[in-house]
Amino acid sequence: MRQRSKGLGSAPFGGCQKMAMEEAALPRAIRDAALAELERDDLDLYAVDELQGRIARLEAEIVRVRRAIEKKQGVRSAAESLFSFGKA
Numbered sequence: 001m002r003q004r005s006k007g008l009g010s011a012p013f014g015g016c017q018k019m020a021m022e023e024a025a026l027p028r029a030i031r032d033a034a035l036a037e038l039e040r041d042d043l044d045l046y047a048v049d050e051l052q053g054r055i056a057r058l059e060a061e062i063v064r065v066r067r068a069i070e071k072k073q074g075v076r077s078a079a080e081s082l083f084s085f086g087k088a
Contacts, residue, residue, distance in 0.1 A: 043051065 046054070
C-alpha cells in the first residue's frame with residue numbers, strides 16, 4: 001500500500017515559533033519542495049472529506065500568505081514615505 005505524503009496535513013499552520021525559525025533557515029529550494037510534493041500527490045487516494053479538509057488548509061494558507069504580502073507592502077510603503085520626506 002502506498003504511503004501518503006504528509007504535505008500540509010503534517011502540522012497546523014501558524015505552528016510553534018521554533019519551527020518557523022528553522023524553516024526560515026532552510027534554503028528556499030528546500031522550502032519550495034513542499035509545494036512541489038503537494039502538486040505530485042495522487043488525489044485519487046483521498047476520500048472526499050480529506051480533500052475538503054485539504055482545501056480548507058490550502059485556503060487558510062492563502063489567507064496567511066496574503067496577510068504577509070500586505071504586511072510587507074505596508075512596511076515598504078512606510079519606508080518609502082520616510083525616505084521621500086521633504087523631496088519635491
